[in-house]
Amino acid sequence: MKYYPKIELDIEKAAEFLGLPPSRLQELVEKKKLQENWDEYNNIYRFEGHVSNIENGTVLIDRFGSFELVRGFPKIKRAMLLEPAVKKHFAEIDHVVVEEKMNGYNVRVIDYNNKLIAFTRSGHVCPYSTERIQKFLKRDFFRDYPDIIVYGEMVGPDNPYVQKYVYGIESLEFFVFDMRYRNSGESLPIHKRKELAEEYAFDQVNLFGKFSIEEAPGKITDIIKQLGKKGHEGVIIKDPDMVLQPMKYTCSESNCSDLQHAFKFYNETGRDFLFSRVVREGFQSYEWQENEEDFQKRCLRLGESLLSPMKKTIAQVQSGQRISDDFKIRVGDKETIRKFRSYLQRFGLHVVFEIHEKKGDEYIINIRKVNKSTNDKTFAMLEGQLWS
């Protein structure tokens, strides 16, 4: 193992930088609401959980006594009924821009010690995303605009978090959807972000158009129906100037597909995860004034997305196999494999890595994450134990 020089966080200075009383910062450290990353990132801290005025996942970088902040990406609120939500939320402006919400994982990118690094939503430096991002973004942008942080979605099948084949992506790609000023946290207006991203040849999420508030609900409904058929996730509706907060709205098919994946591991599925997805279906069906046939299709889709993965899981455990979440990653440097395994293990995950093949100059690694709770519960039921 390498040795990584670690400097103790200077509470006084860090608190001054954050505008917090030192006693408050000390308390956050003691309550583990400010935690450090690992290895070469051990001078990078992340805020975890609810801390007033600091978004969850915000990162504090200690550059030997001088500090930098990388704000967490704010949670985007959801429209349940599209039309009233658009009209109320964007009442002050004339037009909205509609962009695609891709189904991958959210990543923030900065330049750190002459290399790009990628943070996950929670503020962890993900070794896999960090290796990959070097391929996707040019560093010159970050030299030219050191005050801008790039936010985007990592999308595609070679993906440790959300594997999606619906985008026609072979391995993994990165789509920029936001750029924000480091200090203020303010977003660049959409046209400015698009211009910059184009200039540096960054891929960006699909932009469907700019619509008047009046026409937006109808247009978005059409877009959502088309996206749903393709298995895509949904849209983000934005103020072109990025002053008002964006809003998300998603497809029933994608909603059910999330449930389908989650219920393979039914005993690990969050109760809130299930509840919120059921409720979305009710509101969308109401707003769309579906006829009986379309409503029945929706009910069937919802029911199947819950029961069919469960049945497969039970059958698989009955047949003597353990169920697991299987995915793959693709890396250029074997060192990334070691780092990523150690990264997942720190989260307490049971993972098995297996180098599958070499493709060009890259390694494809199959990863198996065993879902102990669902395995154990299913086995117990098959053995005749009672639920509770």
Added chain:
Amino acid sequence: MKYYPKIELDIEKAAEFLGLPPSRLQELVEKKKLQENWDEYNNIYRFEGHVSNIENGTVLIDRFGSFELVRGFPKIKRAMLLEPAVKKHFAEIDHVVVEEKMNGYNVRVIDYNNKLIAFTRSGHVCPYSTERIQKFLKRDFFRDYPDIIVYGEMVGPDNPYVQKYVYGIESLEFFVFDMRYRNSGESLPIHKRKELAEEYAFDQVNLFGKFSIEEAPGKITDIIKQLGKKGHEGVIIKDPDMVLQPMKYTCSESNCSDLQHAFKFYNETGRDFLFSRVVREGFQSYEWQENEEDFQKRCLRLGESLLSPMKKTIAQVQSGQRISDDFKIRVGDKETIRKFRSYLQRFGLHVVFEIHEKKGDEYIINIRKVNKSTNDKTFAMLEGQLWS
């Protein structure tokens, strides 16, 4: 208001009776895990929540310094996969008795100060159930068998908790399903309970038969399919001697009907309530090895039970009405109306009572319970607020 003489609980004596250290009982009182009932029942206490060795809802009666215990009805565990569950759970015995699990509310009955009183599952003295129980059970049983507590289900449409029309009951009836010795908490063997109940002309739950362990899963599956078609709830599978704990198993139709009722008030529905009902469907569908057509019917039934009540709720709130849980009760004594209203209000419920009509010498009272959380949430969504 009447004055009801109240004696302070003698912690020393009560603790001795319960076999607890006095300091432990004192702690339970302070933590409100031992609470008193109201009015003329203010010398009756109930245990709330987890207290070691004491079932939730257990009642302690203070008869001026001498004590009595009415044990809570133990939670009956559920079979998820019927065949392995029956075979494992009843491995020591040859036969099981299968009785109907009726869909109403669980009540315990004792004789207290020359009147029968009815406790709900939680150990509250319910004024409505208490008035009604006088009609259903003869007091002579309780004089002849002072050491036996009677457990049964209050079933029918005139019901503040679970309104069911599927049993062909006009108002409300009481069906005995268990009798237990006060001191030991042991149940009478089924044949003995049936004999006693018949002797005193108590109604009892339906007994489907006594089956060998080998044939039981098949027989019960047939019974469940029949009960499902009629909208009944399910069965309880019992050791004839009532030494082993009973086990419950229920119908998909009843499961979905519970969801259908709950999702009218979707924002009040417990996340666990939803999750556990979804999971039951998955296991039953697996065990029954359903063909594609039956599986689709089940998925559709589940999906509709979630979405159709939600859609109705949204439409109702949109039309300017407030949604509410409406039910009725039927009483002989107007004083019961006052007592029952005050009882519900003590739980913090918003209820509106309206005397609807007189039928014979009884009053029918319509009760409207307003579900503020679902009303408010639905209204907010219709106004265009975002989910979160």
